[in-house]
Amino acid sequence: MSALDDNAKEIAEDAGGEEIATSSREINTKEQDNGAGGPIILFFIIGLFASLILGWVIFPKLLYSKKKQPIDFNHVLHVAEVEDGCESCHFFREDGTYSGVPKLEQCIDCHDEIQGISHDEIKFVEKYVSKGREVPWLIYSRQPDCVFFSHAAHVKAAKIDCVTCHGHIGESENLKIYEESRITGYSRDIWGKSIGGFKKNTWDRMKMDDCAECHRKNTANISRTGVKTPTNRLIGHIIDLVSPGTSVSNKGGSVQTERDACFVCHK
Amino acid sequence: MKIDRRSFLSFLIGGGAGTALSPLPWKLMDDSSIWTQMWPWTPVPEDGEASYVNSACTLCPGGCGITVRKIDDRAVKIEGMKGHPVNNGGLCILGLSGLQLLYGPTRVKTPLKRVGKRGQGSWEKISWKDAISEVAKILSDLRSTGQSHTVGCISDSDRGTVPRLFERFLTVYGSPNLMRTSSIIDSYELTLHLMQGVQASPGFDFENADFILSFGSGIIDGWGSPVRMFRANSAWRNTGGKIIQIEPRLSNTAAKSDKWIPANPGTEAALALGIAHVIIKESLYDAEFVDNYSAGFEDWKRFVLDKYGPDSVATITGIDNTTIIALARSFARASKPLAICGRGQGTTPGSLDECTTVHALNALVGNINKQGGIFAVAEPDYINWPEVEMDATAAIGMQKDRLDGAGSKKYPFSRYLLNRLPQAINSGEKYPLKALFVGDANPLYTMSDSKAVKKAFDKVPFVVSFSSYMNETAQNADLILPNHAYLERYEDIPTPPGMPKPVISLTRPVVEPQLNTKHTGDIIILLAKAMGGNIADAFAWNSYDACLKETLGNKWQVMIKKGFWSYPDFFVQTHEESFDTISGKFEFVSKETGSLKQFKPVNIEGDKTNYPLLLMPYDSIRLANGVIGNPPFVMKSVDDTVLKGNNVFIEINPKTAGEQGLREGQLAMLSTPVGKAKVKVHLFDGIMPGLVALPRGLGHTAFDDYLAGKGINFNELIGPVEDPVSGLDTAWGIRVKLAKV
Known part of the structure; x- marks a missing residue:
């Protein structure tokens, strides 16, 4: 027994020794894995968050320069004074074109003398009215030159409210800071305040997709394939594949150019 | 913790994922595409209120009406004026490009006085007050020493208030030396004077003609009022009107004509005589007109029949005799034929013989002062200023011979001979020219033999240019008193050459003067006032605009509204009353010039051996x-x-x-x-x-x-x-x- 036992013990010891050796190797490897795996994930997360912060927070700050309007204009005050609402100052000319931002000519009737004591009013009269210089207003809704937009078609013919595109600017007491893209020179209001491009209201953005959204819904002759933004072009293609021949033909189009599709809005 | 390659890669992957989930790449892509499609340095026209102003183009003598589109205060497009009697909505390429002259860099921005050598291009700015008093001083000095006649003036036209103000100034100052840039119109005016006894411009009723025999006139190359000619040419395509172009080179006009006949250059007059020969010989001429209203026909007939048979004309002109006969027959048989001359754009007067012979063809077919024919159009007589009171100095000055020899014994019929001025100055045979005003003209470029012209200019001690643009003449002037550009000023444009009915167009300021310029009319008035005495008295107006308004009287309001005045009561006199020659008839052979001369080609400079x-x-x-x-x-x-x-x-x-x-x-x-x-x-x-x-x-x-x-x-x-x-x-x-x- 003793001899057998000894033998068995030896075997057991040997085996145990081996076992121990194996497990200790495993432990060593595990230890090594644990030591590098943490930082890799950490770095991934650091990279992820850093770029998310860069993209969502820092990038818009770098992209847009902030400019103050030359005069802080109070819409509420003026809307109360006039009879025709927005159109009192932002009117249509006799030939149907839209006047846009008022010129001195419209202001001068009341403002040839200083009205009230506000700093901006004094600045307006002294710097601009008395010198006959136009105020270099910064226009939030200015579109690139390649876009042809007719106010008459939208406001007069389609009876769209100013608020639909411009929001409640008529109810503001101050003009907000004008944020200008350093790359394009256009206002942040075109892309929208949300850098991610999310919108809650119709007036939050003024990109081509926003025009197309309404045109798709409300115009018969310019339907899905009429206004080809990247998104609706894709939709159009899918529809054509699924049920060919159902896309609406491009009748009508622009009154000015008598052309269709892109040329309704693009020169 | 060890940072190794793996962790760095992991950071990058995390960064990549995060970037893709952020708006950065999409927004950058969007903005850069907008940027590349709308390069910020590409000029974008300002948005604003659109308006239209009717005016008249003065870039050539054509006198087209224009409508200028404006956005707020800026002129953005020039279009032809619809309903204008000259161009009715059309416009030429030069007229369309006028804005580049208005806003371009060639404008003279302020009065300039030469500092360096003449033509060197060194100028100093000078105030209007100083500039005018300097001119007034030089003119006063010349006048007080009895040299008033040594002052000359070159203008592109002698019609309208501005050239007439120059003329009035020179008259009351005491100089006969007003000169007009010459053109085919000079030859035509002389022809009308000699053959019809009238002082008038030729008016061609192209709109009603149906067979145009053009002796080298560039009907669609800028002859006459270019846009009117384009329109007439298009109309003939529809009405079946024919154009026969006689010219040694296939010009655009020749290429678009119904028949191009290349004649030996300079033999056009002989061809006209050959055509007359056939018409007379075959009795194809308008006997009613020739018998009743013409004189000297028998002499002319003999002259033409004797020497200008188709065979001899064929030898001179190089044109087949059958072609000549056929041409003569189709011209005479056409219902409203019209022969015209003036090579190319008609910028050179050409030979008087040629002009009178071509005009005689029109008389042969009886289309003088008749629909579809050629009219003698008198200058509209709206400029009725009080007579000037000349003092003794002015009277003596005006008695002097003109420097260019117009109206002299040698050339009694001509009114202006600008082409003779350089030679007269360079030879010094009469008297020197001490001061020269150059109005709306550019003689240093437009006159032939530029070298001789430059030499003559160099001999004139004081040259004043009134040009709006820095042209060759302005470059070589001593003083530039820049006029407003044509889109910045008022001016009357009387009947352009070739119009069959009188019309006055109104050039009108489309934009405010952009630079420190002054209307030439105002400068003349200011200059007169600075000179004082009789000269100031002759210019009682406060400004040119006041002068123009007063001159036009009741026409002013109509012209402001319509852009032109078209003489609604204009009528053509009957043949009995319309010829004011010695015989009272149309003279085939002018009694004033005397005998008929045989066709002699113009003596072209240069010998055949050295210059083949x-x-x-x-x-x-x-x-x-x-x-x-x-x-x-x-x-x-x-x-x-x-x-x-x-x-x-x-x-x-x-x-x-x-x-x-x-x-x-x-x-x-x-x-x-x-x-x-x-x-x-x-x-x-x-x-x-x-x-x-x-x-x-x-x-x-x-x-x-x-x-x-x-x-x-x-x-x-x-x-x-x-x-x-x-x-x-x-x-x-x-x-x-x-x-x-």
Whole structure:
């Protein structure tokens, strides 16, 4: 027994020794894995968050320069004074074109003398009215030159409210800071305040997709394939594949150019 | 914790994922695409209120009505005025490009006084007050020493209030030396004077004519009122009107005509006589008109029948005798035939013989003062200013002979002979010219033999330019008193040459004066006031605008509204009353000039041995060759077989080029007795062998970089040849030799 036992013990010891050796190797490897795996994930997360912060927070700050309007204009005050609402100052000319931002000519009737004591009013009269210089207003809704937009078609013919595109600017007491893209020179209001491009209201953005959204819904002759933004072009293609021949033909189009599709809005 | 390669890669992957989940790449892509499609340096027209202003174009003598589109205060587009009697909505390429002159860099921005040598280009700015008092002082000094007649003035026109103010000033000051830039109109006015006894401009009723026999007139190359001619030409296509173009070179007009007949250059008068021969011989002429309302027909008939049979004319002109006979028959049998002359754009007067012979053809077919024919149109008589009161100095000055010899014993019928001025100054045979005003003209570019003209200018101690633009003459002036540009000023434009009915157009300020300029009319008035005495009394107006308004009277309101005044009560006098010659009839042979002379070709400069070829100019609507040079837009339209880089092409027949050993595109030296120039060769089957053609309107030294230094000014290569009767420049070309370079 003793001899057998000894033998068995030896075997057991040997085996145990081996076992121990194996497990200790495993432990060593595990230890090594644990030591590098943490930082890799950490770095991934650091990279992820850093770029998310860069993209969502820092990038818009770098992209847009902030400019103050030359005069802080109070819409509420003026809307109360006039009879025709927005159109009192932002009117249509006799030939149907839209006047846009008022010129001195419209202001001068009341403002040839200083009205009230506000700093901006004094600045307006002294710097601009008395010198006959136009105020270099910064226009939030200015579109690139390649876009042809007719106010008459939208406001007069389609009876769209100013608020639909411009929001409640008529109810503001101050003009907000004008944020200008350093790359394009256009206002942040075109892309929208949300850098991610999310919108809650119709007036939050003024990109081509926003025009197309309404045109798709409300115009018969310019339907899905009429206004080809990247998104609706894709939709159009899918529809054509699924049920060919159902896309609406491009009748009508622009009154000015008598052309269709892109040329309704693009020169 | 160890940072190794893996963790760095992991950071990058995390960064990549995060970036993709952030708006950064999409927004950047969007913004950069907007940026690349709307380069910030591309000018974008301002948005604003659109308005239209009716005015008149003055860039050439054509007198088109224009409608200028404005956005707020800026002129953005020039269009032809609808309903205007001259151009009815059409406009030429030069007129369309006018805004480049208004806003371009060639404007003279303020009064300038020369500092360095003449032509060196060193100027100092001077106030209007100083400028005017300086001119007034020099004029007063000349006048007080009895030299008032040594002051001259060159203007592009003698009609309208501004040229008339110049004339009035010179009269009351005491100088007879007002000169007008010459053109085919001078020859026509003289023809009408000699044959019909009237002081009038020719008016062609193209709109009602149906057979145009054009002796080299560039009907669609800028002859007459260019836009009116384009419209008439288009109308003939619809109504079946025919154009026969007689010209040694296939011009645009010839190419678009119904028949192109290349005649030996300078033999057009002989061809006209040949045509008359056939018409008379075959009794195809209008006997009613000829028998009742003409004089001297029998003499002329004998002269024509004797010497100008189709065979002898065929020898002179190089045209087949059957062609001549057929041409004569179809001209005489057409219901409303009309013969016209004036080569190219009609910028040179040409031979008086030629003009009278062509006019005689019109008389033969009886289309004088008749629908579809040629009218003698008197200058509208709206300028009725009180007579000037001349003092003794003025009277003495006005008694002096004109420096250019117009109205002298040698040339009694001519009113202006600007072409003779350089020679008169350079030879010093009469009296020197001490001061010269250059109104709306650019003689240093437009007059032939530029070198002699420059020499003459150098001899005039005081040259004042009134040009709005820094042209060649302004560059060589002592003082520039810049006029407002044509879109910044009021001015009346009386009947343009060739219009059958009188019309006055109104040039009107479309925009406020952009620079420190002054209306030439105002300068004359201010100058008169500065001189005082009788001179000031003759200019009682406070300003030019007041003068114009008063002059036009009740027409003013209509012209402001419509843009022009068209004489609704205009009527043409009957044949009994319309000829004011000695005989009271149309004179085939003018009693004033006397006998009939045999056809003699114009004595072209140069001998045949040294200069074997003939050089002639050609005109194109795409090359402005008058007071105004091509603006950049027009320059862009010039073909590269006309101008390539800075080299101008000559046109030459391949046969002649072969004889001279010249190939297409090769450089050659062109020499005439007057000057020489390096040119490129363009082979052209549409030009007669032995001829070389060079375009007019290039070779400017002034204006902008798009024009200056490009090509050759034709006037540097040719000199004037005096017509024996009129004294006008009759040269249509010059002998030339070509050598390989």
